[in-house]
Amino acid sequence: MKKIILFSLLITSLYSDAKVYMGVGAGYMHEAFSDSASTTNSAEMGKIKIGYGNREAYAIEFSFDYFKNDENVFSSTGKDSDKFGMNIELVKALEIDTFFNPYFKAGFGAGFVDVNHDDQSSLNYSTFNLGFGFYIPINEHLDIDLGYDYKYISYEKLTKTSSKITSNLNGAYLGINVRF
Numbered sequence: 001m002k003k004i005i006l007f008s009l010l011i012t013s014l015y016s017d018a019k020v021y022m023g024v025g026a027g028y029m030h031e032a033f034s035d036s037a038s039t040t041n042s043a044e045m046g047k048i049k050i051g052y053g054n055r056e057a058y059a060i061e062f063s064f065d066y067f068k069n070d071e072n073v074f075s076s077t078g079k080d081s082d083k084f085g086m087n088i089e090l091v092k093a094l095e096i097d098t099f100f101n102p103y104f105k106a107g108f109g110a111g112f113v114d115v116n117h118d119d120q121s122s123l124n125y126s127t128f129n130l131g132f133g134f135y136i137p138i139n140e141h142l143d144i145d146l147g148y149d150y151k152y153i154s155y156e157k158l159t160k161t162s163s164k165i166t167s168n169l170n171g172a173y174l175g176i177n178v179r180f
Helices: 002-014
Strands: 019-033 040-053 058-067 083-093 101-114 122-139 142-155 166-179
Touching (some): 019 142, 040 083, 058 101
Antiparallel strands (some): 019 040, 058 083, 142 166
């Protein structure tokens, strides 16, 4: 019983300064596909996120991504739609200086893209995410987020006989977080 109480107090003290935060970000991404044509896509990206944690320690973050799609990779007629995704990531921030806090993050996600193909109207995908960046605190409740995201994306097959397509997505973004 003493161990349970001690563990509960330890967890409570670790997250005593933790706060819920919300943020938005916009940036630029470059996606390189694994298909034989070596197709690439470079376009704008956007992000909306909500998290719980401390900007000097750990946080758990849920985010919704938007990737503009300028290339036609999957559609046989027409154009592929923009991509929409959802992610969950663990963020580890470091308290190095009072002017900025570097962070690292890792997680996974899923999303979809609408396609104009004879066999399917949309494709789902899954991602493995890594990232790093800096929180630049403005005050207790506001900080600027300057970050880089890497996503390994695995798309479902278009047809039963087609090969699976994967891609590597690199994105840089600038955002703002509000902490409550």
